Amino acid sequence: MLRRLIFISFLALNINFVYANDDIKNPILFSQAEVLNEYTTRIPFKLVDHLIVVKAEILNKKGNFIIDTGSETLILNKVHFSNVFNYQKKQEASSGIMHSVENSYEKHIKEFKLQNFKLENRNSDVIDLSHIEKSKKIKLLGVIGYSILKEYEIFVDMHLNQITLTKVDDFGDKLDKHVYLEKIVDSLDFKLKHHTIVVKGTINNHTVRLGIDTAAEFNQINKSINKKALKYFIPKKRLRLTGIGKRKIEVLAGKLHRVKLSETTYFGPMLTVLTNLSKMNEAFGTNLDGILGYEFFAQKRTIINYQKEKLYFINYPLNHQ
Structure with missing residues (x-):
């Protein structure tokens, strides 16, 4: 079975972006998210082989996103967002851990919404991820990376198969002071x-x-x-x-x-x-x-x-x- 597993790590290069001319006006919605309050939400995930995958919807398309701290940006799968003429081609290639990725594009996203949370004016890479869809047998809309995650404290809980996102200020202090029932034992x-x-x-x-x-x-x-x-x-x-x-x-x-x-x-x-x-x-x-x-x-x-x-x-x- 191990021979059928696909190893993925989206460690993208740090690129100077060129903004695209048009926006994705629809928010990305996580239909299974449990909103605890205005600062904190819990999102259930499933493991697809060893990948953390959450359900989401954007532009009336429902599918899966991989949670990837190794990716610099939000990535959209070109297979499902195929109007690449609306995107700005990147000046440089993105880089995966084993190679570089050419023919990637950028999209300027006006609004990325996670239930009560809204992030505005974000960039997304647009890359063909069809081979990952085929190997994992899932509809993959994209990848959620550092540019989305960085404004939250992120609890990756493999015991409960859920991710908790809680908003932090510029110093990293949680705006919600009562997020975790469990005790932090080490750092x-x-x-x-x-x-x-x-x-x-x-x-x-x-x-x-x-x-x-x-x-x-x-x-x-x-x-x-x-x-x-x-x-x-x-x-x-x-x-x-x-x-x-x-x-x-x-x-x-x-x-x-x-x-x-x-x-x-x-x-x-x-x-x-x-x-x-x-x-x-x-x-x-x-x-x-x-x-x-x-x-x-x-x-x-x-x-x-x-x-x-x-x-x-x-x-x-x-x-x-």
Whole structure:
């Protein structure tokens, strides 16, 4: 079954946008969202393979959006928004983690509405995501990335299969002071590199820099990482993976052991692929040794606060398996 999984990570380049001439005047609606108050909403999600997918509607089209902290912008699927002559072609290509994506377009969105929440004057990339629709067997309208998420504190809860968004001020303080019933038990600082969450940690006591990405179906470790860290990557099989531009590569997949992000934040063995991150590092001007994705969130109920550059953690119930 693993051989049929498609690995996706929409780590787009930081681009200077050229605004389009026309607007999407209709809001994006999340029909399954539960609005708690004017600042906070909960959105149920389903896991499609290892991707976090929410139901949404825009321009009278109903379908799915992937929640992707690794994407800089909102992305619309060109298959369902095909009037590309209304869009402004991008000056530069977007970049996926394994390649660059050319023939992408931009759309200036007048209003993005999440029930009571309304975001105005946002940009969207328009990219052909048909191969992802085919492989995942879902109607994919697009991807919700950093440009939408950054104004909220985001609780990614794999236990309840829901995302909680709560509005924050410029300092990252929640406008709703009573969001979580659960107790926050730990926290971790991160650095925001463009739109990428970067944390420091260790693998087998070797210091590493790791990106956090909700749309990475598997963790990734760079082939060029120190041998001391690679000693605890235990390969199991080879996989053929496909990225956003349909390019296929073959990688080693296995379990990564001895990952720690702090004295109190550590992980059990995580499904990981061994790959080359040089193109991504070049695109972002970063030097990441790996990416933590689904396996990270499956082990840690995680709250992301971009303004404070903090991750917070809530324990799973004791009977969670």
